[in-house]
Amino acid sequence: MDLYESIVNRKAKISLIGLGYVGLPIAVAFAKRAEVIGFDVDKAKIELYRSGIDPTGEAGDAAVKNSTVEFTADPARLKEAKFHIVAVPTPVNADHTPDLSAVKSASRILGEYLTPGSIVVYESTVYPGVTEEICMPILEESSGLTCGVDFKVGYSPERINPGDKVHRLENIVKIVSGMDEETRDIIAKVYELVVQAGVYKAESIRVAEAAKVIENCQRDINIAFMNELSIIFNMMGIDTKAVLEAAGTKWNFLPFTPGLVGGHCIGVDPYYLTYKAEAMGYHSQVILAGRKINDSMGKFVAENTVKRMIKANKQIQGAKVAIMGVTFKENCPDVRNTKVVDIIKELAEYGITVTVCDPVADARSLQRDYKLTLAPLEAIKGMDAVVFAVAHDAFRSLSLADVRAMLCPGSCCCLDETAAARSADAAAPSAGGCVLIDVKGIFDRREAEKMGFLYWRL
Numbered sequence: 001m002d003l004y005e006s007i008v009n010r011k012a013k014i015s016l017i018g019l020g021y022v023g024l025p026i027a028v029a030f031a032k033r034a035e036v037i038g039f040d041v042d043k044a045k046i047e048l049y050r051s052g053i054d055p056t057g058e059a060g061d062a063a064v065k066n067s068t069v070e071f072t073a074d075p076a077r078l079k080e081a082k083f084h085i086v087a088v089p090t091p092v093n094a095d096h097t098p099d100l101s102a103v104k105s106a107s108r109i110l111g112e113y114l115t116p117g118s119i120v121v122y123e124s125t126v127y128p129g130v131t132e133e134i135c136m137p138i139l140e141e142s143s144g145l146t147c148g149v150d151f152k153v154g155y156s157p158e159r160i161n162p163g164d165k166v167h168r169l170e171n172i173v174k175i176v177s178g179m180d181e182e183t184r185d186i187i188a189k190v191y192e193l194v195v196q197a198g199v200y201k202a203e204s205i206r207v208a209e210a211a212k213v214i215e216n217c218q219r220d221i222n223i224a225f226m227n228e229l230s231i232i233f234n235m236m237g238i239d240t241k242a243v244l245e246a247a248g249t250k251w252n253f254l255p256f257t258p259g260l261v262g263g264h265c266i267g268v269d270p271y272y273l274t275y276k277a278e279a280m281g282y283h284s285q286v287i288l289a290g291r292k293i294n295d296s297m298g299k300f301v302a303e304n305t306v307k308r309m310i311k312a313n314k315q316i317q318g319a320k321v322a323i324m325g326v327t328f329k330e331n332c333p334d335v336r337n338t339k340v341v342d343i344i345k346e347l348a349e350y351g352i353t354v355t356v357c358d359p360v361a362d363a364r365s366l367q368r369d370y371k372l373t374l375a376p377l378e379a380i381k382g383m384d385a386v387v388f389a390v391a392h393d394a395f396r397s398l399s400l401a402d403v404r405a406m407l408c409p410g411s412c413c414c415l416d417e418t419a420a421a422r423s424a425d426a427a428a429p430s431a432g433g434c435v436l437i438d439v440k441g442i443f444d445r446r447e448a449e450k451m452g453f454l455y456w457r458l
Contacts (some may be wrong), residue, residue, distance in 0.1 A: 001084055003119060004189045007034050014190075015039060016079035017106050018072070018088035019049065020028055020166050020333060021056045021264075022123060022158040026085060026301045029169055029194040031069045035323045037077050039068040041109075046073045054338040055362055058160070077167070079113040083190060086135075087111065087123040087158060091337065095238060095290075096271045098127065100134065109134045111142025119178075121187055123158040125269050127276040128206040128211060130154045132179070137287065147179070154178035154187045157212030174199045177208035196309045205367045217287055222256040225281030227297050230258040230458045234304070240458060241441050259440060259458040260301070260339035261294040262328035263297075267337050300343025301458070305387055307348055308454045312433030317351040322383045322406060325390025326358045326366065326374075330440075333362040340389045341370055354379065359394045380406045385435035389444050399445060400451055407434045 006012035007441030012035075016027040019040040025040040040046055040337075049054055052065025072075070078084065088102040110120065120139060122131050136147050145151055156176045161167050174195045188199045202208040229239045231283045240258060249251050260268045270291055275286040309316060328338040344354050355375050358366075366372050378395075380386070386406050388395055433454040436443070441457045448455040 002186070003117070004186050007083055007190060008193070010035050012083065012303075013037055014083045014085065015078050016069075017078070017086045018032060018102075018124075020087070020089065021058050023085070023087035024049070024054065024056055024064070025058045025160060025169055026087060026123075026194075027069045028063050028067045031067050033193045036069045037081050038071045038079060039075060039249045040073060041105075041166045042227040043073045046071050047071055055333065055364075057233050057360075060157045069268060070242055072379050075109045075113060076108055077113075079115055080162075082115070082118045084110055084114075084120045085123060085156075086116060086120065087266075089336070090124045090126055091264065091270070092267070092268050092271045096275075098272050100130065103130070103135060105140060107112075107138040108142045110155060111139045114139060114143040114145060114151060116145060119154060119183060121154045121156050123156055125212050125216075125265065125272065126209055127272040128209045129276070131205050134172055151228070152179055152183040153205070154183055155186060155208045156191060157208060159215075170194060170196045171245060175202050175211055177202040179204045192206070194423050195314060197409065213269045213273045215264075216266045217273060218342045219256075219267050220261060220270050220294060220412060221290040222254060223259060224293040225262050226256045226258040227261075227293050227458070231300065239445065239446075255438075258297075260297055260328075260342075262337045262339040263334065264328075264336045264452070267339070269295065290367060295339075298339045299346050299458075301387070301389070301437065301439055302343045302346030302350075304456055305347065305385055305435070306352075307434075308437065308456050309385050311376070311452050312385075312435050314433075319384040320382065320408075321347055321352050321354050321385045321387060322380045323354055323387060324358070324373075324380075324388045324395055325358045325360075327357050327361045327391055327392075328373065330391040331360060331393055333360050333365075335361055335366050337368065341372075343387065343389060344372070355383070356391070362393050377426070382409070383407050385437065387437040387439065388442050389439050391440040400448055400453070403436060403453075404434060404451070 003012060014025045014030050014034050015037040017039050019038050027036050030036050051066055052061055054061050056062045086106050088106045090103055091099045093099045097108055136153050140147055154177055155175060159172045174191050174192055176188045176199045178187050188201055189198050194350040233240045233243060248255060270287050274287050277284055323344055324339060326340045327335050347354050356372055357375050357377055357380050363374050383406050387405055436448055436453040436455050438457040445455055
């Protein structure tokens with residue numbers, strides 16, 4: 001009986017090492033077809049899962065509660081499995097160099113309990129060569145086993161899109177690769193148990209690693225182009241969204257929009273590729289240019305917030321600004337590498353008091369990583385400006401009247417509807433003003449301006 005058949009017949013177990021936004025849904029999916037051990041070094045997280053609570057929101061509380069995954073923080077349990085999937089974070093350091101500490105640590109821990117006949121598959125995003133040149137030697141050293149003889153390795157890049165309820169593990173084609181053809185075929189069959197869309201067999205581990213990083217490099221560059229257009233059109237006094245809607249009528253115009261590029265993928269992965277390129281003597285031109293633009297957008301938003309506040313005759317020092325949304329994307333609790341924090345830091349440099357409101361964000365991670373606390377929606381009152389930084393559904397359900405209630409009473413009277421209809425220039429009140437910064441264009445610009453808001457968006 002080969003390893004695949006042993007897994008299907010529940011004679012061999014699968015382990016998931018790293019139970020975050022990527023690892024958890026994979027573990028839950030595999031548990032429907034096989035015996036699964038879910039391991040994470042975060043004991044608090046394990047206790048939440050055992051209690052049927054999913055802080056990531058990716059699998060859902062009900063799915064976690066009803067799952068047969070054996071959640072554990074005990075690494076010794078890994079010796080019970082023969083098919084191991086490593087799905088730990090691979091962020092970057094402050095200097096934008098790859099931080100491989102988690103994947104190295106996971107390899108070291110797994111190696112201690114690795115048994116002969118096992119297959120180890122890495123899903124963490126890395127630059128080409130990491131699996132075979134860094135992880136494999138650690139596994140060998142830690143286990144005392146020989147790769148290719150006692151165990152095999154493969155790579156299958158994660159394509160989990162946090163917060164996306166349409167593109168899920170089961171309906172996204174899965175890239176698989178292995179150190180040899182036999183290993184690749186076994187890995188492919190195992191993933192086909194849960195991936196209905198099928199698998200794509202890459203010709204090598206390095207090809208699969210490279211494919212992953214360029215997927216996000218491509219998006220990063222396209223968004224950087226949109227952000228640069230936003231900067232240019234802002235100087236021209238042209239509304240970028242209106243321009244994109246007009247250009248979008250051409251059949252082959254790509255539907256990208258400007259925004260804050262954070263998170264654990266698009267804002268990180270390009271640095272992995274450029275790091276490897278630098279090590280080989282090539283300095284990236286296009287990729288790093290895009291990164292520079294996207295990394296500057298938080299500061300750009302903050303500066304334009306201050307400019308609108310000045311136009312509204314606000315006293316900047318000591319002013320109160322509400323930041324609505326702090327996660328790296330809408331309807332997702334993930335705050336890793338969120339660029340909203342750049343807006344907060346920049347506003348604080350002006351002496352502005354910032355209040356953060358986000359009904360979706362992981363408050364525990366926000367406090368741990370950024371020392372920020374959240375305020376409830378009902379606490380957003382008496383603000384000098386409101387910045388909607390993330391397009392959560394909870395914010396999309398708000399009306400402009402709701403936004404008006406968040407601002408300082410009498411700051412501009414927010415021209416009532418009757419007065420707005422009579423105003424010859426409601427878009428630019430001469431004194432006072434309700435400042436609404438709508439980064440993602442949640443609200444209707446014309447309606448906001450008719451109501452007397454000093455409105456701005458990317």
